[in-house]
Amino acid sequence: MQTIHAQILATGDELTTGTLVDSNSAYMAEQLEMMGVSVRRHVTVGDDMDDLVRALKDIGEQADVALVTGGLGPTMDDLSAEAAAKAAGVDLELDEEALAWIEALFKSVGRNLGRNLGESNRKQAYFPQGSVRLDNPVGTAPGFSLTIGKCRFFFMPGVPREMKRMLTDQVIPRIEEMLEDVTISGMRTICTYGMPEARVGELVEDVADGEPGMKLGLRASFPVIQVKIYARAESKMGVERILDDGTDKILDRLKNNVFSVGGRNMEEVVGLMLKDEKATLAVAESCTGGQIAHWLTSVPGSSEYFVMSAVTYANTAKETMLNVSRKTLMRFGAVHEETVKAMAEGARQIAKTTYGISTSGVAGPAGGNEEKPVGTVCIALATPDDTFVYRFHSPFGERDRNIKIFAMNALDVLRRHLQGLPPPSWAREYKP
Template identity: 35%
Template sequence: MINILAEIITIGDEILYGQIVDTNSKWISAELDKAGIKVLRKTTVGDTEEEIIGALKEAEKRVEIILITGGLGPTNDDLTKPVLTKYFNTKLVMNADALANLQSIYDTLGKDITDLNRKQAELPESCKMIPNKVGSASGMWFDKGNSTFVSMPGVPYEMKTMMTSEIVPLLRKKYKTPFIYHKLVKTVGIGESDLATLIKKWEKNLPEHIKLAYLPSLAQVKLRLTSFGKDKNSLIKEVDNQINLLKPIAGKFIYGYDKDELAEIVGQMLKSTNQNIAVAESCTGGYISHLITSIPGSSAYFRGGITPYQNDIKINMLHVNSETIFEHGAVSEETVTEMAENVRKLYHTDFGLATSGIAGPSGATPEKPVGMIWIAIADGKKTKTKLLQLWKDRDMNIKTTAIALLNLMRRRLLENN
């Protein structure tokens, strides 16, 4: 359904040397996709006139829209502006709007503009100036028949602000692109192939103009529904209707939508029910407390954590019975149960959460292999435990355990409602 084609040209030696990952072009791709514009190709070239001109010429033959990032700073090694001036056979002139923008930035900083800085306000005469609300380098828009060339700064924050507020609306207007509506459905606690089997019939019955993509990541699978059309409201309604049909089938695995994060959703559930938690972490070593406290406002429901990495700390600080550890080991259902119950009591919370396991690579025994991890949640009445059998990799084990415990908490909070 998309027939407006675009190419993204990224300029920068540092990308070709492998010093930085080009995350800009991923972000631009996703924005164009949402706007109904298909990215046909991405090209990265270095800071040389020959390479930039070559890439522009080739792209012009292939696509209608050419988006260029990088090479717009004030120093001599930034080539994009002189090269575009040459490519469009025009000349650099002082742009009054760009100069006013520059002046206001330097006024705020309480500094005078130097001649080198002032040159940033010179733009090719034939271009339309795209304002930069958060930086000094203006964007440039060139119309050439039905083709459009847009040059943007490489600084991600400046480029994103310019794309969202100026460039995407202008492109949508010029090319009368269809409206595209994306909705992410975020699931946890089920693998990609099991999820695909579970929702097979629903997927088959999706209308042809709603596309489904599976986007798996560590211990989570996102479903992306995409719909194209002319009427925004009917598209949104249609996609929401399909999600309503999905809920009776896979609802218990769905924790949120779009930008929702699991730790944030669990936090909202705790906050809205006036409940709070504390976490005792052995093998996860503080990572779950970190995930929870990375959410602004988490002090409303998180009273604190403890990481008793050694057995005597489990005994002295968390009051785990030494006989429990002696008889069953630190990695056992019995120990993780006491950890969860005791952190709940010591921190005076509604729920106590705990982890204990072999994150690896060392510490395994024949009975307790790397990746054997116990998790638990105590609520004062009963304590729910779960045994995870994970991988060989320490980092993956820590992160997967965190997601499993947060999901166990989410499921526990759903029971209350």
């Protein structure tokens, strides 16, 4: 089966100097891989005409498709259109429709900002001869598509919001037309939590053996490990069969560590289960500082099940806001199973919810001791029938990573309870 190979080119001195992080390339690569397009290389080039022309010619000899971002603005260092024309051996020409659009935009918006259309803005309406304009409904810089060598290039703005809109509306449909002449493709993302990336890789490394149309990929999105199944076949039914076969094998290998087979994140999965159960949730956080509540409330519609969050960092807050007894705090301290048990139960009782979850631990980098080293966290889940309490230990000494691990552990405890699964094997259940 023929495969379309792609490369991604990001332009701009702000990228080569590290002033800005190139999030565009990661987003575009993911979208291409989801379509079944193989991304072979990422290239970053500064605002230098010779370097840009050389990069465009090089990619034009190697790739079938190329996505380029940046360099479409009005300033002197926006060189993409001119560089593309030089690489293709053609001249720039004025696109009257693009100029009319830019003029109309400045009349409606520029006046309010005290700006007038200048000659530098007219530059944005010039494109290489033979190119196809890609309209930009959310910005002033149109994009364009052009063939250089054997490769079809798509030039888009560097502003992420504008790039994503153009990619979705105009670039992806054109690439899909190219794919129709090749093969049908598909992709499925399986999300796992609880095992390191190396172990996940060992367990699934031979899943694609004997399947010429299947390819696997791993992506670490801390603290989640994603297993991506890429399928190519002569028909949509063939693609679905490959994806289903791969999914079945991966589920058999990774078992309860899989929390999603459709790319949903943990908070979405937990939210859907709470909604299906018509259950509600309250959260009491100490060491996680609101991370759990932030994740849960980032999901649209979470108001149906999420009721309350209390970030009770100080012991006095645990006592006054969650009704944790002073006796418990004095005897056991903030980081202890008895304390988080009282926190979860207090949150559930105060908010009158179905469930309550709580965290208290040592995120680091300081504050640990021999009994409770950095990375220690206690987590409690209060249910209508009982309260389950666990102690975990994270191997990381970094505060940010520990906070994410602690928060994900808490959500995973809730997820497993809602699914009727046992707690993770690396959790130590507390039995007073």
